[in-house]
Amino acid sequence: MKFTIAVIPGDGIGPEVTNQAKKALNAVADTYNHVFLYKEAQMGACAIDETGNPLPEETLNICKKSDAILFGAIGDPKYDNNPTATVRPEQGLLRLRKELGLYCNVRPVKAYDQLIANSPLKEEIIKGTDIAIFRELTGGIYFGIKELSDDKQVAFDGCSYSVEEISRITHLAFQAAQNRRKKVTLVDKANVLETSRLWRKTVTEIAKKYKDVSLEFLFVDNAAMQMILNPKQFDVILTENLFGDIISDEASVIGGSIGLLASSSIGDKSALFEPIHGSFPQAKGKDVANPLASILSAAMLLEHLGLHEEAEAIERAVEKSLVLGITTEDIKNKSNFSASTSKVGDFIADYISNQEDSN
Numbered sequence: 001m002k003f004t005i006a007v008i009p010g011d012g013i014g015p016e017v018t019n020q021a022k023k024a025l026n027a028v029a030d031t032y033n034h035v036f037l038y039k040e041a042q043m044g045a046c047a048i049d050e051t052g053n054p055l056p057e058e059t060l061n062i063c064k065k066s067d068a069i070l071f072g073a074i075g076d077p078k079y080d081n082n083p084t085a086t087v088r089p090e091q092g093l094l095r096l097r098k099e100l101g102l103y104c105n106v107r108p109v110k111a112y113d114q115l116i117a118n119s120p121l122k123e124e125i126i127k128g129t130d131i132a133i134f135r136e137l138t139g140g141i142y143f144g145i146k147e148l149s150d151d152k153q154v155a156f157d158g159c160s161y162s163v164e165e166i167s168r169i170t171h172l173a174f175q176a177a178q179n180r181r182k183k184v185t186l187v188d189k190a191n192v193l194e195t196s197r198l199w200r201k202t203v204t205e206i207a208k209k210y211k212d213v214s215l216e217f218l219f220v221d222n223a224a225m226q227m228i229l230n231p232k233q234f235d236v237i238l239t240e241n242l243f244g245d246i247i248s249d250e251a252s253v254i255g256g257s258i259g260l261l262a263s264s265s266i267g268d269k270s271a272l273f274e275p276i277h278g279s280f281p282q283a284k285g286k287d288v289a290n291p292l293a294s295i296l297s298a299a300m301l302l303e304h305l306g307l308h309e310e311a312e313a314i315e316r317a318v319e320k321s322l323v324l325g326i327t328t329e330d331i332k333n334k335s336n337f338s339a340s341t342s343k344v345g346d347f348i349a350d351y352i353s354n355q356e357d358s359n
């Protein structure tokens with residue numbers, strides 16, 4: 001089959017990890033007889049440098065016309081060190097999410113057996129962890145009214161949620177739970193926030209339609225603690241934008257490295273796939289960054305396109321690289337061997353091609 005994939009490498013390590021994901025996709029295309037037509041586009045600090053705009057219209061148009069979007073990373077120290085800059089790389093990603101209506105962000109967190117020792121958490125706590133975090137992505141405080149008083153002494157960020165915004169992601173979270181261990185945990189701050197109370201009310205109502213799925217509630221402060229005390233209690237976590245941002249970075253510790261966490265951001269018409277890690281500017285161009293999160297994002301992209309077998313081929317190749325210890329330095333094995341970004345990407349692509357040969 002033929003698909004158009006918008007590729008936005010972005011900033012920092014984005015281009016190098018995205019290249020490895022493309023190698024994996026190319027191996028899939030060759031092996032399974034598909035055509036992936038890549039349309040490269042710019043977003044983030046590199047787009048500001050060239051066009052003054054973190055999300056050029058051309059990028060938006062390319063994304064709108066594609067079957068799926070593969071995105072690398074965004075951000076640059078020159079903006080991180082200057083929080084008052086009014087044009088910022090992150091605005092590109094936030095606007096893209098909003099314009100394309102990518103309201104449902106799914107971040108799977110798994111403890112791979114081969115990497116248990118890489119996590120600072122104890123084996124007995126994390127072994128067997130398998131969580132899907134459903135983070136609402138186009139509402140809440142990220143997109144509320146922002147104000148700074150004229151004398152710059154008072155700042156304001158508004159947070160709002162509508163029943164409709166809550167409902168659409170809630171249905172997706174419950175449907176996912178039906179195919180998993182049938183439990184949804186709503187993470188909120190309903191003891192303090194009005195928006196959280198609306199989340200509880202709406203989710204409780206919707207839960208009645210999914211009788212095979214159990215629903216639990218956790219305040220976000222407690223959830224942050226439970227995530228490292230007993231992560232195995234979680235199946236699907238459903239939460240709003242800001243809480244999901246924070247909880248998912250915390251959860252990445254379970255996997256042994258943030259360099260492993262992939263994500264999908266789904267809307268009614270578009271879908272974007274990206275690693276949850278940032279642009280890691282210290283590693284830019286050094287061929288040391290972990291490409292697995294980007295490669296696993298490509299697997300999620302294939303799954304979204306209905307190419308299940310192909311997605312599994314990528315996942316098997318990733319597992320194999322972990323078993324053999326062909327990994328970057330953030331998750332290096334006991335023998336202290338570490339491979340470069342591109343070597344890991346080559347291994348994954350070769351393994352995908354050869355797996356099929358041996359079938």
Ligand code: IPM
Pocket residue numbers: 074090093094245276
């Ligand atoms: C993420 C990132 C973004 C977010 C930033 C880059 C705007 O941290 O995707 O988790 O906060 O959503």
Ligand code: MN
Pocket residue numbers: 245246249
């Ligand atoms: Mn984040």
